[in-house]
Amino acid sequence: MARRLGSVRARTTLGATAVVAGALVAAGLAVVLLLRANLAGQTDLRAEVSAREVAAQLAAGTPYRSLDLPDGEDHPVQVVGEDGRVRAVSEDLQAIDGTGSPGVRPGAAPRGGGDDDDDQGDDYPGRGEVSGDDPGFSTGRATVDGRTADYRFAAVEVTTPRDETVTVYAGADLAAARDATGTVTRAMLAGLPLLLAVVAGVTWLVTRRALRPVEAVRAELAEITASGDLARRVPVPDARDEIAGLAATTNETLAALEESVARQRGFVADASHELRSPIASLRTQLEVAAAHPELLDVDGLVADVVRLQHLAADLLLLARIDAGERPPARPVALGRLVRDELDRRAPGDRVAVRASVEGDPRVMGVPGRLARVVGNLLDNAQRHADAAVRLSLREEAGTAVLRVADDGPGVPAADRERIFERFVRLDDARSRDEGGAGLGLAIARDLVAAHGGSLTVGEAPGGGALFEVRLPAT
Incomplete structure (x- = not known):
């Protein structure tokens, strides 16, 4: 089991799966963050549009009691004067937090009282105008018709024709954006294991197919080693890839090894043949000398011994050269x-x-x-x-x-x-x-x-x- 887990297939599969997992997690995180930012921008835009629609009515001189306010459940609205008193609110608005005043009834004063800030008068829009500055945004909660939810509020200032400056707070429900983000996140988390399983399975199968020629080469080499038959060759796959190059190089190595072994065997055979003649001559002369000492040819014996000595020296030198000896x-x-x-x-x-x-x-x-x-x-x-x-x-x-x-x-x-x-x-x-x-x-x-x-x-x-x-x- 440990050998299987340490195989090239296993390491490749684990590596590919880990890389894909990292890439998917990074991509999923980026998608969720981008989606959240996009939905947050859309929520702010909806809140601003609602606030500016109400502000436009006020700038046109519409009385507070006659304002056409949007549905309070989707876009709760609160109009607050300079003194912090509530001028108008959406229908069925029961509680609000995160705006200029917690009051939900017209005429309600802020807690702790409200003070006019004459120093800010120069920043107010002109009579009958809506502020062109970017609205202020805040996050709060509101209860509409018994339902409490989180909202994103946009604050837009407007000055009525009667020269009264008020702030319109309009909210946009955050539940839809949060639900969408949560749904996408859960879908990604649910699909990640399945996708990783598919990647691991495909990688395992593809790697097995790719390494099949390598296994064939290994098996053939094992048989060649066991049989000692250097004339055999490993199979070369049809594909012109690295594995085919490896098989071709292996066959070239086997051919060179076969030639080297054949040369070595021929060398041994030739050396044995060359040594046999002087040894046989020496033996014959010694046997004759043993039977007839008077016939001993000392000069012939010396010549044969010298020939043997030279031949042995030559063979030793060749062996050293073949071994790569470099003085x-x-x-x-x-x-x-x-x-x-x-x-x-x-x-x-x-x-x-x-x-x-x-x-x-x-x-x-x-x-x-x-x-x-x-x-x-x-x-x-x-x-x-x-x-x-x-x-x-x-x-x-x-x-x-x-x-x-x-x-x-x-x-x-x-x-x-x-x-x-x-x-x-x-x-x-x-x-x-x-x-x-x-x-x-x-x-x-x-x-x-x-x-x-x-x-x-x-x-x-x-x-x-x-x-x-x-x-x-x-």
Whole structure:
């Protein structure tokens, strides 16, 4: 259950539901506030209209007793004079609170008496006019025909033709606005859980459909892992989306893994084959020596042991390269390194090397591994050369270029990439091989690539093979 709740589907559903819930609550709150403000404005407008209608009658000279007052239950009206005495009220108005006077009968005086304020006379409207200023608003309660309710009162001043200034208070019932706001709020609260349930359900179903290809990929990968069959591939959905990209990349990874495993198995098989010959030779010689000590060929035993030693060293180096081992690099003077390598091997060379070292380009690398590259290329050239091996070193446009050429049969164009594969020896090379296992060129290319360079083979100007190494100079 905990795993199910922690799934992508569950988290997506919960997240989407929470976001929608937050959005709906914010939107609902905004709607309720806007509705309340709109209804309040309409209530104030209705109260003002009622007050101005009565004020217009007074400005026209209509006596108080003859005023056409609106229905008291919907719009209770009270006309109050400057002295606070009530001049007129709506029919059936029994009590009022929130206006200028609590009286509900004409002639009633305010509590505590009323005082004229002569200082305000300049603010009164002219004779027979209604004040053009914005009315004052207040909230109060009124009882009309036994029913008590809350009202919004508008106060409008008017001066009669007899130069008497009075204030008309007209109310608008607040119950309708409050009922409308409450109804909308309750409807939103009732519909919110249902809408959230729909959102959660749809999100759950859509997410399940969207993640179905991912589950298919996972299941296929699990079967591939259990069976060990790297030739199988995961299904790629028809849709061109991120999941299809994931499936395609997974298949590319499986293809690369299959190739790597096949290469590793071939490497192990080739290494076993190469090791079997010198080991079998050693065993035969030792068995013969055990039976006939006088026939012991010490030089042959030493040669086989040396061959085994070199092969083991090559295999170990390849294993380190494949494992990504990168010794610390430092500036290397390539010219000096080439000269040292030539001096070291000169006494035992089958074919002399004619060298042309121009300058001393410097590269970042591991001296021992760069010397191994030079040595492997010279070994290969001397093994196949008829009478001459040429080496040149120079710097060209910020690149150190090392070329090793021989005057042998050369490398056919179709085989110029294949010779860099491990344990690959061309037929012509096999007949002249003096113990090589077909690893020298593969090691040289891997080492050059690890230094950020390239190793290629072409045809020498005078015939034969030309190997070219390019390394970035510093």
